[in-house]
């Protein structure tokens with residue numbers, strides 16, 4: 001019988017997580033390390049990445065830290081080179097940073113547009129290039145990017161952000177098609193509402209916080225850890241036949257369209 005437990009085990013694997021100082025990236029770094037991977041935690045805020053690495057080491061895991069701006073091509077190239085030097089091989093590479101400037105299209109400035117596209121779209125391409133090149137050379141690896149339910153369903157003020165997340169879905173499919181024969185897998189995760197620093201302000205607005213919760217079938221927000229487990233799955237050999245996919249970790253957000261409790265009373 002297949003040793004299923006071993007398929008989820010990341011012992012002996014190496015990983016880079018960009019965005020590791022906070023939220024989904026931090027939890028992903030912790031999840032990968034707790035499953036046995038040696039992790040290089042990277043973030044724009046080097047101290048934040050360092051704090052995550054320290055927390056992992058305190059739990060008995062193996063982690064180091066680096067600074068990197070995900071929107072800066074040269075910095076991402078340098079991170080990949082550093083990771084290869086320190087880890088010898090890169091089995092898993094995860095990138096989570098994303099920018100949302102919440103404005104209607106009528107209000108968007110060119111500077112807003114450039115900032116969102118630079119990080120969300122171009123940053124994903126730079127990441128895929130830098131780490132994909134290494135993985136193609138070593139004939140194996142798992143790349144994981146960060147999409148959103150906003151790739152497929154929208155609200156006013158999120159069109160540009162959503163478009164960049166939809167672009168990530170197609171970048172994932174396209175790159176998966178280009179590197180699959182080299183043994184490299186490329187996937188994304190798509191959260192809906194995860195409690196992180198990014199979504200912290202919603203906590204101050206219980207009306208909006210509860211409204212969003214009501215969009216999920218569980219009537220609650222997720223933790224970042226509940227998204228990180230999906231990252232860990234995609235990173236592992238358990239997902240050996242999964243590539244070009246966006247895994248929705250959205251509490252059913254995209255499954256339901258209508259009143260949260262339905263109209264069964266009315267229909268009776």
Ligand SMILES: NC(=O)c1ccc[n+]([C@@H]2O[C@H](COP(=O)([O-])OP(=O)(O)OC[C@H]3O[C@@H](n4cnc5c(N)ncnc54)[C@H](O)[C@@H]3O)[C@@H](O)[C@H]2O)c1
Nearest residue numbers: 019021022023024044069070097098148193194196197198
């Ligand atoms: N939290 C949610 O509910 C939610 C929902 C859907 C999608 N997402 C997506 O998940 C991803 C992560 O979000 P989060 O909630 O964990 O956010 P977060 O703010 O908690 O963490 C983001 C991390 O990325 C780092 N970062 C930001 N810009 C960077 C840059 N240019 N270079 C390097 N590091 C940078 C930050 O310092 C931070 O550590 C984003 O792409 C976001 O669009 C989040």
